[in-house]
Structure formats: structure tokens, C-alpha cells
Amino acid sequence: GAGVSQSPRYKVAKRGQDVALRCDPISGHVSLFWYQQALGQGPEFLTYFQNEAQLDKSGLPSDRFFAERPEGSVSTLKIQRTQQEDSAVYLCASSLGAAGGRGASTDTQYFGPGTRLTVL
Amino acid sequence: RKEVEQDPGPFNVPEGATVAFNCTYSNSASQSFFWYRQDCRKEPKLLMSVYSSGNEDGRFTAQLNRASQYISLLIRDSKLSDSATYLCVVNMYNFNKFYFGSGTKLNVKP
Numbered sequence: 001g002a003g004v005s006q007s008p009r010y011k012v013a014k015r016g017q018d019v020a021l022r023c024d025p026i027s028g029h030v031s032l033f034w035y036q037q038a039l040g041q042g043p044e045f046l047t048y049f050q051n052e053a054q055l056d057k058s059g060l061p062s063d064r065f066f067a068e069r070p071e072g073s074v075s076t077l078k079i080q081r082t083q084q085e086d087s088a089v090y091l092c093a094s095s096l097g098a099a100g101g102r103g104a105s106t107d108t109q110y111f112g113p114g115t116r117l118t119v120l
Numbered sequence: 121r122k123e124v125e126q127d128p129g130p131f132n133v134p135e136g137a138t139v140a141f142n143c144t145y146s147n148s149a150s151q152s153f154f155w156y157r158q159d160c161r162k163e164p165k166l167l168m169s170v171y172s173s174g175n176e177d178g179r180f181t182a183q184l185n186r187a188s189q190y191i192s193l194l195i196r197d198s199k200l201s202d203s204a205t206y207l208c209v210v211n212m213y214n215f216n217k218f219y220f221g222s223g224t225k226l227n228v229k230p
Contacts, residue, residue, distance in 0.1 A: 033218070042124075042207050042220035043164065056216040091163060107152050107211065109218065111163035 002026060004112035006092050012118045013082045021077045021115045025094030033109060034067055034077050035091040043091055049075060050098050082119045089114040123147060124210050126221035133228055137198045141224045143208030144190045152211040153191050155182055157204045158223065164207055168193070198228045 005024045013019050025032050030051055035043035036059075045059040051072035060067070064082075069075040079086055093109040125144045133139045145153075152171065156164040168175050170191055174183040181194040195202055205223040 031216075033216075035220075040128075040222070042222045045217045045219070048216040050216075059217070107154075108166050108169065111165070113163050 004092060004094055004110050006090075006112035006115050008115060009113060010116050010118075012120065014120055015083060016081050018078065018080045019082055019117065021079075021090050021117070023075045023077070023092030023094075023112060025073065025075070025092070026096075026110055027073075029094035029096055029110075030098055031095040031109075032069055032075050033093045033095075034075070035093065036061075037089045037091055037114070039088075046077070046090075079117075082117075084119050087117055087119045089116050122221075123219035124208055124221040126208050126224050128222060128224060130225040130227050133198055133226070135198055135200060135228055135230055137228075138194065138196045139198055139226065140192055140194045141206055141208075141226075142190050142192050143221055143224075144188075145208075145210045145219070146189070147210070147212065148186075148189060149212050150189075150210045153182075153184055154209040154211075155180075155191075155193050156207040156209055156220075158207055159204050164220075167206070195226075198226075200228050200230060202226060203228045 007022045032049040034046040037043045047067045048056040049069040052069050064080045066078045091114045092112045095109045123146050154169050155167040157167045158164040168182045170182040170184050179196045183192045205225045207223045208221040211218045
């Protein structure tokens with residue numbers, strides 16, 4: 001289908017390892033979001049891209065977290081020196097227009113299936 | 121205080137029942153409101169957007185009360201397939217962040 005895809009779907013890392021999580025948004029979508037979802041909680045905002053520009057990274061929990069979207073399509077979330085508290089599902093979402101615009105067609109976010117990260 | 125608060129439930133209801141969830145938000149500048157549905161171990165999916173005084177879509181009705189800063193979701197004639205976690209989402213125009221509640225779990229039983 002033409003939905004948002006993420007890879008890998010599952011990742012097990014030893015504490016201290018670096019990991020890279022990939023997101024392929026819906027083609028043509030301007031906005032891309034990364035969220036972290038802990039068990040039993042709602043998704044927590046991490047960062048936002050408008051095309052290739054990272055306009056908001058205020059939700060990244062530490063400087064071990066880094067995200068990029070160099071060509072305005074595929075995005076990668078990198079976590080360095082993983083810790084056990086990083087264990088969560090990492091969700092990527094894309095939307096057609098720029099965030100903050102009016103109208104459902106620009107604000108609706110389409111989520112990928114997520115990457116379940118387990119840090120041992 | 122969290123930006124968006126929801127009763128975690130679970131709400132256990134029989135098939136055919138009517139059930140309502142509320143969600144409160146803390147920032148009066150919030151402008152966009154949504155209900156997402158999330159099945160166990162799946163990604164959230166948009167159920168309804170709420171932009172003005174409310175929306176109705178089949179068995180689902182969402183209401184917005186700006187004065188009291190809450191939105192509600194009403195599900196009529198509940199189906200077994202409605203069993204899921206319902207996430208309330210809030211956004212402010214010209215801001216990039218979408219704030220999710222922790223979700224309300226609904227179990228519809230035969």
C-alpha cells in the first residue's frame with residue numbers, strides 16, 4: 001500500500017549500542033513527526049520536520065537522540081548509547097500539509113506501524 | 121500537569137450500549153482536536169477530527185466545549201469491533217506539537 005512504513009519493526013539492542021530507525025512517509029507529505037510511546041501511555045512528541053527542515057526537536061529526551069530527513073522524504077531517528085529507559089515503541093507519522101495549518105486535510109496524521117525497541 | 125488528560129478506563133460495556141468518554145486539555149489556545157483509535161500493538165488511526173462545535177460520523181459523535189476545555193466522544197450501539205483504546209489529541213494552530221492523552225480503553229462484550 002501507500003501508507004507510512006517503518007523499519008525495522010522490532011529491534012533488540014544491548015545497553016550502550018547505537019540504533020537507527022527508519023521511516024518512509026507517504027509520498028508527497030510535507031510534515032513528518034516522530035513519537036515515543038511507552039507501554040500504557042499515549043504517544044509523546046519527539047520531533048517534527050517540514051520537508052527537510054527540522055522545525056521542532058523540543059521533545060527529544062536527550063542529546064543521545066538525533067533525527068534527520070535530508071531530502072525531505074525518508075527520515076531516520078538515531079539513538080546513541082541506548083539505555084533501558086529508551087525501550088518503547090517509536091512511531092512515525094506524516095501529514096500532507098504543514099503542521100499548524102487549518103483544515104483536516106492538512107492536519108490528519110497517518111502513522112506507521114512503529115518500531116518496538118527493547119534495550120537489554 | 122499534562123496537556124491532555126483522559127480517564128484510562130477500562131470501560132466495559134455490553135454490545136449495543138452507548139458509551140461516552142471525556143478528555144480535558146489545559147491550554148486554552150488549543151485549536152485542533154482529534155480522536156484517534158489504537159488497537160492493541162497497532163498504530164493510532166484517525167477516528168474523527170473536531171473543529172467547531174462537534175462532529176457526527178455514523179455511530180460516533182464528538183463534541184467540543186471550549187469554555188470548559190474538554191472534548192467528548194460518544195459511541196452509540198457499541199460493536200465488539202469498537203473495543204480499542206481511544207486517544208484524545210490536541211494541537212494549536214501555528215505550532216508543530218500534537219499532544220496525545222494516555223488513552224481510554226474500551227471493552228465491548230457480547
